Ligand code: HEC
């Protein structure tokens with residue numbers, strides 16, 4: 001049955017207009033068996049790619065649609081003040097922390113959130129979903145992914161709320177000119193060469209102190225704005241502690257964090273001119289994500305990446321390595337044969 005459906009779609013999809021990524025014969029919410037998941041990931045990875053498209057803020061329309069897009073931009077820039085866990089309006093505390101979306105989805109030359117190449121750019125996000133998510137083992141929609149970013153917050157955000165609709169309107173605008181059936185260069189994370197040795201948190205600490213601590217603090221807890229307790233958020237975001245990604249977050253995987261910082265840090269770094277070698281980026285990521293660093297603990301992490309055959313390198317939790325400290329260390333710090341896997 002599934003085979004027939006996918007054959008039908010193969011016919012329809014070549015004759016009709018270009019569609020977003022084709023998840024047929026599955027639907028959002030479906031769990032996939034290992035083989036099905038591998039085939040789907042392969043299909044996703046081998047989509048043809050299109051060139052980066054620099055978004056032009058001047059092309060945001062006037063009228064209600066434009067207002068919604070601008071509202072989405074404002075929410076992603078001033079997340080903490082507007083909808084953070086310390087936001088002045090208690091009914092709007094939709095986010096679990098006091099970060100701004102733009103702290104991670106950085107701004108490029110356009111000044112807009114999620115438009116910096118390889119700093120988790122969102123310029124093709126609408127066309128990259130729905131897709132198979134190895135972390136949950138399910139096909140997820142962009143809405144689900146975006147909602148997930150708000151975590152377990154004081155007030156629950158839902159898809160029918162104006163704030164969420166505004167963020168979606170902005171994401172749609174970002175991708176509006178792109179070809180829906182293609183991946184895009186510059187989105188997600190920059191590929192990087194693996195190194196032969198394990199990532200080393202001790203070397204990483206020395207590099208962190210000299211290259212990162214001036215902004216993020218020697219303890220990596222960031223620097224708060226004066227009005228932090230009333231929602232102002234951070235001048236420099238924390239990379240550790242209870243107000244940033246926890247020990248089940250995507251950025252907790254050393255290869256992922258290394259690729260992110262190599263393409264965009266120290267602040268102002270452009271991906272075509274990285275300041276750090278792959279070894280330095282991996283060492284710094286090892287220091288930041290070391291278990292000795294204080295970080296929020298996620299009680300659900302054993303329910304993530306449950307299919308061991310699909311688990312990316314660097315996602316390592318002690319629960320999977322009871323009584324095997326060396327195997328745990330190797331899974332967490334490497335050496336990694338591939339640092340460019342999907343997470
Ligand atoms: C601590 C860093 C961090 C913050 C803060 C953050 N994100 Fe993300 N976000 C990520 C990472 C990492 C991914 C990609 C995970 C992956 O590789 O699939 C992601 C993925 C996404 C995606 C899917 C796009 C894609 O390429 O898969 C959307 C949409 C998104 N985030 C929206 C938001 C919004 C809206 C906010 C603010 C409420 C936010 N994010 C805050 C780190 C962050």
Ligand code: HEC
Pocket residue numbers: 099102103104106107208211212213214215216235236237238239244251260261265266267284
């Ligand atoms: C000159 C100040 C500065 C320096 C130096 C700097 N950063 Fe950042 N970093 C920032 C700012 C500002 C942001 C938030 C970006 C934004 O909001 O546009 C950020 C964001 C980040 C983030 C994503 C946000 C989060 O909370 O996870 C990471 C990771 C990061 N920096 C790591 C590093 C590392 C590692 C170094 C050293 C190699 C470094 N930074 C050096 C200013 C700096």
